[in-house]
Amino acid sequence: MKVLFASIAALSMALTTPAQAGEVPGGNEVTFGIVPQQSASRLARMWGPFLEELSQQTGTTFRFRTTKDIPTFEACLAAGAFDYAYMNPMHYAIFSSEASYRAIAHQEGKRLKGVMVARVDSEFSEIASLDGQNIAFPSPGAFGASILNRASLQRVNVSYTPSYVKSHDSVYRAVAAGLMAAGGGVTRTWNALDPDVRAQLQIIHETEGFTPHAIAVHEGIDPAQIDKVQAALLSMPASHPDLVKGIGMKGFVAAADSDWDDVRALGMDREETGIKHEGDIACPSG
Structure with missing residues (x-):
């Protein structure tokens, strides 16, 4: 497993030049973990320029980090x-207390919704028609793509066989290829999907909306640095809208821990979420 992770980490860094990795001469260096909803190579292309600018604005070097799949990210x-991480709402609800992460921002004007997709030429036009089918999800703990969609299927008493395929893009491609009857994603990754793949699919269900992913910081980071980072995040949409658009967003708002009380109110225990929290996992370092 350590060899596999090392290859992913090497890929992530190989896709960024020193400048793209956010190199700031003489600055502090921290890691910025991105939940692997998409491939490591695609995430590096999306987030590298954004983190470079964040580094320049704050004087802190941000190192892009991700993992081979969402369960590994959860364990990390x-x-x-x-040091900083972009994590899904259920991740934040759990790891804000268990691992001392504190949210500083989330996407502006956004409610996170899960979507269920099927091929446009399939017989599946609503989730009730999926009884007995094979359905793809990124991982058990993917909040919108898996947790919310599984809850929707449960509410209509649909029996199905889940397949966990590591990323949102893998879900969409598996359904487009006819390997799965349907699959779960979220509106952001659906909108960012390769148009050729999206043209083969249709949304057959959308869940209710929740507070979106958190950008959170781990305990021990200098409060003065955190203030600079938060201020830079909030100003980025006005100063560099192209970079914000590049990560699939329009803007940010300052976050409070209570913003994710809607997620906590679901009352899901650890077993129900499927989120991994222990194990011998090789995690990235600075």
């Missing part, structure tokens, strides 16, 4: 492996 959050 549990270990406090990232």
